[in-house]
Amino acid sequence: MNPIQMKKSKYSRLASLRSSVCVSAMALTLSQVATLGMNGNVAAAAVQTINGAGATFPYPLYSKWFSEYRKVDPSLEINYQSIGSGGGVRQLLEKTIDFGASDAPMTAEQMAKTQLPILHIPTVLGAVAITYHLPGFKGDLRLSSEVLAELFLGKITKWNDPKLKALNPSLAASLPDTFVMVAHRSDGSGTSAIFTDYLSKVSPEWKSKVGAGTALKWPVGLGGKGNEGVTGLIKQTPGGLGYVELVYAETNHLPVARLKNRSGVFVAPSPHSVSAAAAAEAANMPKDFRVSITDAQGKDSYPISAFTYLLVYQRMKATQAPQFRKFLDWALTDGQKLAQPLSYAPLPAELVKKVKEEVAKIQAVQAVPAGK
Numbered sequence: 346m347n348p349i350q351m352k353k354s355k356y357s358r359l360a361s362l363r364s365s366v367c368v369s370a371m372a373l374t375l376s377q378v379a380t381l382g383m384n385g386n387v388a389a390a391a392v393q394t395i396n397g398a399g400a401t402f403p404y405p406l407y408s409k410w411f412s413e414y415r416k417v418d419p420s421l422e423i424n425y426q427s428i429g430s431g432g433g434v435r436q437l438l439e440k441t442i443d444f445g446a447s448d449a450p451m452t453a454e455q456m457a458k459t460q461l462p463i464l465h466i467p468t469v470l471g472a473v474a475i476t477y478h479l480p481g482f483k484g485d486l487r488l489s490s491e492v493l494a495e496l497f498l499g500k501i502t503k504w505n506d507p508k509l510k511a512l513n514p515s516l517a518a519s520l521p522d523t524f525v526m527v528a529h530r531s532d533g534s535g536t537s538a539i540f541t542d543y544l545s546k547v548s549p550e551w552k553s554k555v556g557a558g559t560a561l562k563w564p565v566g567l568g569g570k571g572n573e574g575v576t577g578l579i580k581q582t583p584g585g586l587g588y589v590e591l592v593y594a595e596t597n598h599l600p601v602a603r604l605k606n607r608s609g610v611f612v613a614p615s616p617h618s619v620s621a622a623a624a625a626e627a628a629n630m631p632k633d634f635r636v637s638i639t640d641a642q643g644k645d646s647y648p649i650s651a652f653t654y655l656l657v658y659q660r661m662k663a664t665q666a667p668q669f670r671k672f673l674d675w676a677l678t679d680g681q682k683l684a685q686p687l688s689y690a691p692l693p694a695e696l697v698k699k700v701k702e703e704v705a706k707i708q709a710v711q712a713v714p715a716g717k
Contacts, residue, residue, distance in 0.1 A: 393422070395443045395665055396443050397444040398425065398445060399425075399445045402430070404425075405596075406683065407446070409683055417675060423672065429532040429571060430535030430559055431532060433446050443665060443669075444655055444656060446654065446656065447535045448471075448539055449559055450635035463656055465633055465655075467653070467654055469652075470622075471591060471650070471688075471690065472650055474594045474601040476576075477579065478579050478584065479520075482519050486603070487512045489512060490544075490604070491508075494550065496525055497551070497566070498564050498565070499566075503523065505521060521584075527586055528579050528585055528586065529566045529568055529587060530571075531569060535559060537558070537560070541561060545557040546640045591615075604648050606640075606646050607642055616691075618646060618647035618650070621643050622643065622646035625646050634700070634703070638651060638652070655673070663710060669707065677697050677704070
């Protein structure tokens, strides 16, 4: 063998050795990954993320649900932004999220804006509480629908107004000579939609001058973003009055008013009085669950009660649909047990079966819908 041939043979052996080392290293790496995967040390690589946004009304419960469900299925992570129902519907229509959340059902106009079928999944029920800040006032404030409308129309401006005294005769002397400082939502809000839906039912003047919806031109008051923002305004403003989901008032130690319902009974917001409103309106439930239960019949019914919804594409990504269906089934069973401790009312048992049938309609598709 001449020197050139010897040199080529040497290079050939080195190349072969390098190739063997690389193949062995690759095999070792793959083996390590497989072993680590079995041990759960790279479980994060297998986590499926689903992103949602919308209502602040159910956020305390949804936050609890998503956290608790990670213990049930560690491979699913649900991220949720509490931005208000209006924002949730908008992002759903823009197809920038995997699901939305709203306290107000989507309107026919909104439903027509998307080519993709959207399901309304009722999750729980809640109360829109009328809360206030009156230093020195002790007792349960009572309000009628007429007086509540006049307060938010700006027609009643002082807390010692004769109409308020007439509703609260035993407490009339302690109602202060303080201006009423109305707080309302500044963002697109399902809580506002529920509240103004009620006012539009009980006050012709409110209906004609303001109307119902997620975003309105308010006659009086200051705006706060989210239930959190309105709660903050009331808490820091003597004479403050506003509407928030019940749990926000309770966690901030703010009193709530008793409202006079259709039967003439003054009822406080609670899971029990909200469930009574749902039961009274059960016969009116449409197949797609888009319903209003404000101003319900029944002596035990709280008049500003509502369902809150997850808004779900009927056709979801194949990588998401099976796990999300399982989560929704869990939310409709075990998850309901977490509702009442947070002052929400669980869905009536007879309704859960129907909602599960709606969840079963969610389809897994390989192709991602256009724009998503």
